[in-house]
Amino acid sequence: MLILIGVTVYRLGVLNKTEEIYAGVSDDIDKTPSVIATATIGDSTLKIPSYDMFKPGNLWLIVSKKQPLEGEAGYKLIDIPVPHGDEGAPMKIAVDMSDELQQLVNAAEADEEPLMISSAYRSLAEQQAIYDEFVEENGVAIANQYVSPVGASEHHTGLSVDFSSESDECAEDSDSCSLSQSGAAWLADNAYKYGFIQRYPQGKQAITGVAFEPWHFRFVGKPMALAMNDTGLTFDEVVEQIAPGYTKTK
Numbered sequence: 001m002l003i004l005i006g007v008t009v010y011r012l013g014v015l016n017k018t019e020e021i022y023a024g025v026s027d028d029i030d031k032t033p034s035v036i037a038t039a040t041i042g043d044s045t046l047k048i049p050s051y052d053m054f055k056p057g058n059l060w061l062i063v064s065k066k067q068p069l070e071g072e073a074g075y076k077l078i079d080i081p082v083p084h085g086d087e088g089a090p091m092k093i094a095v096d097m098s099d100e101l102q103q104l105v106n107a108a109e110a111d112e113e114p115l116m117i118s119s120a121y122r123s124l125a126e127q128q129a130i131y132d133e134f135v136e137e138n139g140v141a142i143a144n145q146y147v148s149p150v151g152a153s154e155h156h157t158g159l160s161v162d163f164s165s166e167s168d169e170c171a172e173d174s175d176s177c178s179l180s181q182s183g184a185a186w187l188a189d190n191a192y193k194y195g196f197i198q199r200y201p202q203g204k205q206a207i208t209g210v211a212f213e214p215w216h217f218r219f220v221g222k223p224m225a226l227a228m229n230d231t232g233l234t235f236d237e238v239v240e241q242i243a244p245g246y247t248k249t250k
């Protein structure tokens with residue numbers, strides 16, 4: 001108990017270092033990975049518990065073509081606790097978002113927009129298989145536009161899900177899942193309330209590197225999701241604002 005109190009006091013003490021975020025400290029972050037600060041994003045004040053938040057195994061890791069994973073990301077995975085498509089093996093998500101995903105799906109159901117998950121965690125080997133199959137069917141150019149190379153998919157974290165509208169076809173085969181326009185609209189309006197953000201919004205491909213995916217949502221936690229909803233910024237832009245250049249130095 002004494003140790004816990006000590007940690008709390010320490011955290012309160014360093015929460016005041018707000019300026020450090022904007023003070024060009026990126027080069028120092030690796031040396032002092034436990035700096036705690038706050039960032040103002042739109043009307044939201046975002047607490048930065050630790051710059052470890054941007055590392056594999058943590059909530060704000062960026063995974064992209066520019067910043068691919070070199071190995072499995074190390075998130076603790078659990079069997080997905082909401083309705084989902086059948087992809088021939090147990091579907092899994094990172095435990096970090098389990099409660100919020102259930103709340104989101106329950107809320108959609110209550111609003112008569114029932115949802116299922118068509119895709120969640122993917123291992124590096126599974127992503128390789130998806131990419132190879134897509135290349136075979138559609139060619140390399142289209143595959144590179146719509147399928148992430150191995151290591152570059154956020155699905156490797158277990159913090160991303162693809163939503164589908166609820167249907168028997170989806171339940172039987174995840175390849176038959178699809179998201180209705182009304183389902184996409186519901187998610188665009190409501191997902192942030194549960195800590196999920198649209199990772200590849202319309203018109204932001206130049207920033208995200210990925211074409212518009214109305215079905216793909218990433219869990220970033222409620223404070224970050226609120227901040228992003230306030231500003232309309234992409235995840236890439238907010239992370240760059242919080243920790244300039246940091247993600248490129250990992």
Ligand SMILES: [Zn+2]
Pocket residue numbers: 119155160161162215216217
């Ligand atoms: Zn996806």
